[in-house]
Amino acid sequence: xxxxxxxxxxxxxxxxxxxxxxxxxxxxxxxxxxxxxxxxxxxxxxxxxxxxxxxxxxxxxxxxxxxxxxxxxxxxxxxxxxxxxxxxxxxxxxxxxxxxxxxxxxxxxxxxxxxxxxxxxxxxxxxxxxxxxxxxxxxxxxxxxxxxxxxxxxxxxxxxxxxxxxxxxxxxxxxxxxxxxxxxxxxxxxxxxxxxxxxxxxxxxxxxxxxxxxxxxxxxxxxxxxxxxxxxxxxxxxxxxxxxxxxxxxxxxxxxxxxxxxxxxxxxxxxxxxxxxxxxxxxxxxxxxxxxxxxxxxxxxxxxxxxxxxxxxxxxxxxxxxxxxxxxxxxxxxxxxxxxxxxxxxxxxxxxxxxxxxxxxxxxxxxxxxxxxxxxxxxxxxxxxxxxxxxxxxxxxxxxxxxxxxxxxxxxxx
Amino acid sequence: xxxxxxxxxxxxxxxxxxxxxxxxxxxxxxxxxxxxxxxxxxxxxxxxxxxxxxxxxxxxxxxxxxxxxxxxxxxxxxxxxxxxxxxxxxxxxxxxxxxxxxxxxxxxxxxxxxxxxxxxxxxxxxxxxxxxxxxxxxxxxxxxxxxxxxxxxxxxxxxxxxxxxxxxxxxxxxxxxxxxxxxxxxxxxxxxxxxxxxxxxxxxxxxxxxxxxxxxxxxxxxxxxxxxxxxxxxxxxxxxxxxxxxxxxxxxxxxxxxxxxxxxxxxxxxxxxxxxxxxxxxxxxxxxxxxxxxxxxxxxxxxxxxxxxxxxxxxxxxxxxxxxxxxxxxxxxxxxxxxxxxxxxxxxxxxxxxxxxxxxxxxxxxxxxxxxxxx
Numbered sequence: 180x181x182x183x184x185x186x187x188x189x190x191x192x193x194x195x196x197x198x199x200x201x202x203x204x205x206x207x208x209x210x211x212x213x214x215x216x217x218x219x220x221x222x223x224x225x226x227x228x229x230x231x232x233x234x235x236x237x238x239x240x241x242x243x244x245x246x247x248x249x250x251x252x253x254x255x256x257x258x259x260x261x262x263x264x265x266x267x268x269x270x271x272x273x274x275x276x277x278x279x280x281x282x283x284x285x286x287x288x289x290x291x292x293x294x295x296x297x298x299x300x301x302x303x304x305x306x307x308x309x310x311x312x313x314x315x316x317x318x319x320x321x322x323x324x325x326x327x328x329x330x331x332x333x334x335x336x337x338x339x340x341x342x343x344x345x346x347x348x349x350x351x352x353x354x355x356x357x358x359x360x361x362x363x364x365x366x367x368x369x370x371x372x373x374x375x376x377x378x379x380x381x382x383x384x385x386x387x388x389x390x391x392x393x394x395x396x397x398x399x400x401x402x403x404x405x406x407x408x409x410x411x412x413x414x415x416x417x418x419x420x421x422x423x424x425x426x427x428x429x430x431x432x433x434x435x436x437x438x439x440x441x442x443x444x445x446x447x448x449x450x451x452x453x454x455x456x457x458x459x460x461x462x463x464x465x466x467x468x469x470x471x472x473x474x475x476x477x478x479x480x481x482x483x484x485x486x487x488x489x490x491x492x493x494x495x496x497x498x499x500x501x502x503x504x505x506x507x508x509x510x511x512x513x514x515x516x517x518x519x520x521x522x523x524x525x526x527x528x529x530x531x532x533x534x535x536x537x538x539x540x541x542x543x544x545x546x547x548x549x550x551x552x553x554x555x556x557x558x559x560x561x562x563x564x565x566x567x568x569x570x571x572x573x574x575x576x577x578x579x580x581x582x583x584x585x586x587x588x589x590x591x592x593x
Numbered sequence: 594x595x596x597x598x599x600x601x602x603x604x605x606x607x608x609x610x611x612x613x614x615x616x617x618x619x620x621x622x623x624x625x626x627x628x629x630x631x632x633x634x635x636x637x638x639x640x641x642x643x644x645x646x647x648x649x650x651x652x653x654x655x656x657x658x659x660x661x662x663x664x665x666x667x668x669x670x671x672x673x674x675x676x677x678x679x680x681x682x683x684x685x686x687x688x689x690x691x692x693x694x695x696x697x698x699x700x701x702x703x704x705x706x707x708x709x710x711x712x713x714x715x716x717x718x719x720x721x722x723x724x725x726x727x728x729x730x731x732x733x734x735x736x737x738x739x740x741x742x743x744x745x746x747x748x749x750x751x752x753x754x755x756x757x758x759x760x761x762x763x764x765x766x767x768x769x770x771x772x773x774x775x776x777x778x779x780x781x782x783x784x785x786x787x788x789x790x791x792x793x794x795x796x797x798x799x800x801x802x803x804x805x806x807x808x809x810x811x812x813x814x815x816x817x818x819x820x821x822x823x824x825x826x827x828x829x830x831x832x833x834x835x836x837x838x839x840x841x842x843x844x845x846x847x848x849x850x851x852x853x854x855x856x857x858x859x860x861x862x863x864x865x866x867x868x869x870x871x872x873x874x875x876x877x878x879x880x881x882x883x884x885x886x887x888x889x890x891x892x893x894x895x896x897x898x899x900x901x902x903x904x905x906x907x908x909x910x911x912x913x914x915x916x917x918x919x920x921x922x923x924x925x926x927x928x929x930x931x932x933x934x935x936x937x938x939x940x941x942x943x944x945x946x947x948x949x950x951x952x953x954x955x956x957x958x959x960x961x962x963x964x965x966x967x968x
Contacts, residue, residue: 196875198904200730203926207733212912214736214921216787218848243850252737260737549919575921576844576859580736580787584912593909 210566210592212547212573213258213583218242220579221250222572223557224273227288229311232256235288236570237276238581240265249273249292250581251313256562258583262313270295271305275331282338282374284308287316291332291342294320301326304342306376319376324348324383327368331394338374341402345391346383353385358418367392367406369434382435386410388421393452395434396463403487404428405465407452412442423449425465425479429487443481443490445469450479453504460513461485462537466504469494478504478519482537493539497521502531505556510534511565511588514542518556518569521546530556530571530582532590543590547582548573554582561588620646624659631662639666657686661701668700676704681945684710688943689889707951712941715759715767719895719937724748725777726930730904733911735923740785744925749778749795753933759808767808769827775800777931786921789847789854794922796840796866804831804878823891825882831899833874838866842920861920869910869924875902876931884939891939901928 215221219242226236233253240250249266250273266273275291288309293302303322309315321327325348333341346368354363367384369392384392390408397403409421424444430436444450448469455465462485469479478497481490495502501522508516514536520528529548533541548554552574560568565588573582586592627642643659651659660682667676680701683690688710692702727746734742755773762768776799783792806829814824842861847854880897906924916922 197900197902198730198926198928203730203904204908205731205926206908207731207911207923207926210912212735212917212923214787216736218788242848254737263737547918549915552919554918573918575919576846577857578787578846580921592912 206593208257210585210587211258211583213254213585214573214575214580215252215254215260215263215583216240216578216580217250217263219246221581222555222579223570223581225276225558226560226568226570226583227276227278228560228562228568229278231311233261233311234568234583235276235309235311235313236581236583237273237290238572239272241579245269247272247295249290251309252581253311253313254583256566256585258585264313266290266307266309266313266315267292267305268294274329277332277334279308279334279338281334281336284316285338287311289332289334289340291329293328296322296326300347302328304329304344304370306332306340306342306372317376319372321370321378321381323378323381324368329370330391333395333397335397339379340370340372341395341397342368342370342372343392343395343406344368344370348383350383350385353383354387356386357388358421361388361418361421364389365391367408369395369404380433382433384435389423390426391452392434394455396455396457398429398487401429401431401487402434403463404430404434405452405455407450407467409449412444413446415446420446422447423451425450425452425467425481425490427465427481427483427487427490440487441489443492444479445492454506455483456507456509456515458509458513458515458537459511462513463487464507464515464517464535465490466495466507466517466519468503474501476501476503476522478502478517480504480517480535480539482539495533495535495539495541497531497533497541497544503528506558508558508560510561510567513537516559516561516567518559518571520555523550525550527551528553528555530554530569530573530584532556532559532567532569532584532586534567534590545586545590547571547584620650620655624651624655624662627659627662631666636666636669639663653686657683657690660686661697664701664704665698668698668704677707677947680704680708681947684708684943684945688712688941688945703953706948706953708945708947710943710945711761711764712943713761715761715939715941716757717759717893717937717939718754718756719893719935720754721752721933721935723751723753723775723777723931723933725751725779726932727779727781727925728901728928728930730926730928732925733923735912735917735921736786738785738788740788742786743784745782745784747780747782749780751776751778751797751931753802753935755802755804755935757804765810767810769804769806769808769829771802771804771806773802775802775931775933777929779929789849791845791847792920792922793843793845794840796838798835798866798870799837800874801834801836802831803833805829806878810884821886823884823886825884825893825895826879827881827897828877828879831876831878833876835867835870835872835874838870839863840866840916842916842922844920859920861915864915866916868914869907869916870905871903871907873903874905874929876900877902889943890941892936893939894934894936896932896934899931899933901930903928905929 223238236252238250253262271294290307307318327346329344349366369382371379387408387410392406424442428440450469452467463483465481478495483490503520519531521531533544554573556571558570567586569584663679692705753775757771759767759769781794806827808827811824844859846857876899878899882895884891884893
C-alpha cells in the first residue's frame with residue numbers, strides 16, 4: 180500500500196512540474212524582434228508611438244524594380260499587426276512620420292515622402308496626412324524646384340510645418356564665394372508650410388558645395404536649424420578645407436538669414452549630421468558620421484546646451500569598427516539612445532544601439548544582425564515605461580524586411 | 594619427417610577425444626548407477642559413487658540431476674544441512690530449476706521452498722528507434738503576414754542505445770535505472786510567411802538519458818498458458834541532458850514577379866542550437882515490454898512513451914543569433930514527447946540462496962488439494 184502512495188506521489192510531482200502556458204513566463208510577448216513585410220523587400224524608415232499605445236511603422240516596399248511604394252504597419256506594443264497597407268503612388272518613398280500637434284489635422288500624423296519624377300534622380304516632396312489607423316486623409320505636393328528631397332518634417336505648435344532637406348537645383352547667386360574647382364552640388368533646403376498646406380516660404384541655403392538641413396526644432400521663441408555642410412568655418416581658408424561639419428543656428432523667421440551660431444566637427448575630417456533630438460532636461464544631442472578614412476568612420480556627437488548656443492563634442496567610444504550614425508532619441512535621466520550601422524570588414528552592416536550619458540559614456544550597447552547580411556538601423560525610441568524600441572531593416576535570406584526590436588530598459592530581451 | 598609429426602599429432606587428438614567421450618559416458622553411467630542404487634534403497638553409497646564425477650566430470654545438466662539425487666539421499670539419511678547444500682548446488686547448476694510436485698518427492702519440493710536463485714540484479718541493454726512529438730506551449734511568430742501563418746511539425750526517426758540495471762525488490766517488482774544516448778529529430782514547416790514564403794527547420798538533438806523506473810513483471814500474458822513470453826510494465830522519470838544540438842534551415846522565398854512565381858532558396862549551414870535550448874529535460878515515462886526466454890537470459894522488445902515535462906527552448910535567447918537574425922527563424926516554446934521501440938538483451942545475475950522466510954504454505958495447499966482430489 181505504501182508503494183502505491185509513493186508511486187502516486189512521484190507521478191503527481193512529475194505532472195505538477197510540467198511546463199504549460201500558465202507556468203512558462205512568456206518573455207517573448209513583451210520583448211522581441213518582429214519582422215514585417217510582404218513579397219519583395221521592405222525597408223524601415225520611421226515610427227511613432229501613438230496615444231492609443233500602438234506603433235505606426237513607416238517604411239517602403241519594393242516588390243519589383245518598377246514597383247516601389249510607401250508601406251505602413253500599425254502594430255500594438257507586443258508587435259502584433261493591426262493593419263498593413265501601402266500608401267502613395269509608385270516610386271514614392273517615405274522619409275519621416277511625426278504626430279501633428281495642432282491645427283485642423285491635430286491628432287493625425289504627417290508623412291513626409293519623396294516622389295520620383297520623370298527625370299533621373301529628380302524628386303518632389305509630398306506631405307500626407309494619415310489617421311492613427313493609417314488611412315490617408317489628404318496630401319500636399321511640393322515641386323517648385325527641378326529636384327528637392329525632404330529629409331524630415333517638424334509639426335509646429337501652431338499647426339504649421341517645417342520641412343528640412345536639400346536640393347540639387349542650386350541657386351548660383353548663393354554660392355558665388357565657392358572657389359573655382361569646387362562643384363556646387365546641393366543647397367540646404369527649408370520649407371515652411373502653413374496649416375492649410377500652402378507654402379509660406381522655401382529657402383535654399385547655399386555657401387557650400389554639399390549640405391543638407393537635417394532637422395528644424397521648435398524652441399520657446401525661436402527655431403533651431405541643424406544640418407551639415409562643407410562651408411569653411413572659423414579661420415579656415417582654401418579649397419581643401421571645404422569638408423563637412425555639423426552646422427547649428429537659431430532663427431526666428433528666416434533660416435537662410437539666421438545667424439550662424441556654431442559648428443561642430445574636427446578640422447580636416449568630414450562630419451555629416453544624421454539626427455538631433457532634445458532630452459527631457461532640455462539639452463540636445465546631435466549625432467553624425469565622422470569619416471576618418473575610406474575604411475574607417477565613427478559616430479561623432481555634439482551635446483548642445485538648452486539655449487542652443489554651444490556644443491561639447493566627442494567621438495562615441497564604441498570600438499574600432501566602422502560606424503554610420505543614424506538616429507538619436509531622448510532617454511530617461513538626461514541620457515540619449517543612439518542607433519548606428521556598424522560596418523564590418525566585409526562591408527556588411529549591423530544595427531548598433533547604445534545609450535549614452537551626457538558625458539558620452541555608454542551604459543549599454545547591443546548589436547543586431549549577422550556578419551553575412553546587411554542590416555540597417557532606422558530609428559530608436561524610448562517608450563514612456565522605459566522600454567526601448569528599435570526600428571531597422573534586416574536582410575533575411577536575401578530579402579529585406581522591416582524589423583521591430585523591443586528591449587527592456589537595460590537593452591536586453593530578458 | 595613432417596608427415597610423421599602430422600600422423601602422431603592426429604593420433605593424439607583422436608585419442609584425447611576418445612578418452613573424453615569415454616569419461617562422459619562413464620559419468621552418465623555412474624549417475625545412472627547411483628540412481629539405481631537410490632531406487633534400490635541403498636543410500637549410503639550414493640555420495641561416494643558420484644564424488645569423482647561431481648569434482649570434474651559432469652555436465653551442467655548432469656550436475657543438476659546428481660545434486661538433486663543427493664538432496665533426496667541426504668533428506669532420507671536425515672542430514673538436512675547436507676541436503677540444503679546439495680539443493681543449493683542444484684540451483685547453481687540451473688538457477689531456474691523449479692521443483693514439480695507431480696514429479697519430485699514432496700520433501701524435496703518442501704525443501705526447495707526454502708531456497709531461491711532469483712536474481713537481485715539484472716543487467717540489460719537495448720537499442721531501437723524513436724520519434725519525437727512536439728507539444729507547443731506557446732507559438733511564437735516572428736513575422737506578420739496578410740495570410741495567417743501556419744505551422745506543421747513532422748516527426749522524424751531518431752535512435753537510442755541504452756544500458757540498464759534492475760534491482761529486483763521482489764519476484765515481480767523491480768526498480769530500474771538506465772543510462773544511455775539517444776537522438777531526437779523533427780521537422781518544422783511554417784507556411785505563408787510574408788504572404789508566400791515557407792520555412793523548413795530540421796533539428797537533430799543528442800541526449801544523455803538517465804531513466805529511473807519501477808517495473809512490474811507478470812507471470813504470463815492475460816489468461817495465456819504460454820510462459821515463454823513474459824510481459825512487463827513500467828513507469829518512471831527520465832532526466833535528459835542535451836549535449837549536442839544541430840539545426841538546419843531552408844527558406845523558400847517566393848515572390849510573385851513579372852514572370853510568375855519566383856523562388857529563391859536560402860539554406861543555412863548546420864547551426865549550433867545548444868545556446869537556444871534548455872540543456873536539462875525531464876520526462877514522465879510509461880511503457881511495456883515482452884521478454885522471451887533464451888537459455889538463462891532473455892531477449893525483449895519494449896515500447897515506451899515519454900511525456901516531456903519541460904519547455905525545451907531557452908527563453909533568454911529566443912531572438913538572438915543567426916537563426917533569428919539571419920534566417921528569421923524563432924522556436925516555439927515546446928515540450929517534446931518521445932515514442933520509442935527497442936529490442937534488447939537481459940542478463941540476470943542469479944544468486945542461489947536460502948530464504949530468510951520459507952514459502953512453504955503453497956506446498957501445503959498443493960498437498961491438501963491433491964489429497965482432496967484423490968479422496
